[in-house]
């Protein structure tokens with residue numbers, strides 16, 4: 472098991488700020504290049520159906536401009552599959568998407584949509600894209616992700632983070648235990664394990680310490696923290712906490 476854990480930096484909320492004023496700045500590509508310079512191992516961007524933050528032109532610019540791998544987050548729709556197959560990013564992370572949600576609220580129901588997702592994922596994998604399913608720690612969802620041919624799962628850490636910030640430490644620790652078991656189970660099935668959602672300086676350590684987790688994807692907190700410390704220092708500090716957790 473490799474000791475190092477990759478950090479993917481999600482730059483969606485640079486685009487959120489840009490779009491709030493209909494301006495051309497701040498530029499998500501500039502943020503991605505700064506993140507790359509600060510040691511990010513990958514850039515994550517979510518092209519939502521409603522284009523509320525990242526837009527099609529941002530994906531063009533990121534594909535052309537960054538050297539580290541792009542993790543293209545997307546819903547399992549025909550439109551997004553066409554875009555992914557046009558760009559062939561390093562990875563696609565398939566996420567559930569509801570128009571009315573503020574952010575990705577839960578994991579995918581892979582087990583309940585097995586046949587469609589098997590057909591959906593196949594052309595992406597054939598094109599050489601690493602396909603990741605964003606799911607909770609339920610063993611049935613982990614097994615289903617392996618069954619449909621995805622190479623990677625990304626475990627949703629949002630509930631764990633919410634429990635931590637609510638001060639419900641008993642429930643938080645139970646959720647951590649379930650995430651730990653899920654990561655070990657997925658690894659035993661040959662899936663590469665990633666994790667993300669809601670992670671902060673306060674919550675990253677126990678997740679980063681899980682040896683099977685090869686990559687964390689973090690966005691909102693890093694972009695928020697950049698207001699106070701700058702993006703580079705925020706990424707450097709997160710990286711330091713991840714490395715310390717790995718021992």
Ligand code: PXP
Pocket residue numbers: 481483517544564566574575605625666667668669670688689690691692
């Ligand atoms: N991973 C996935 C699959 C996500 O949907 C998101 C949010 O876009 C993240 C990671 C990053 O979450 P956050 O912005 O809360 O750090």
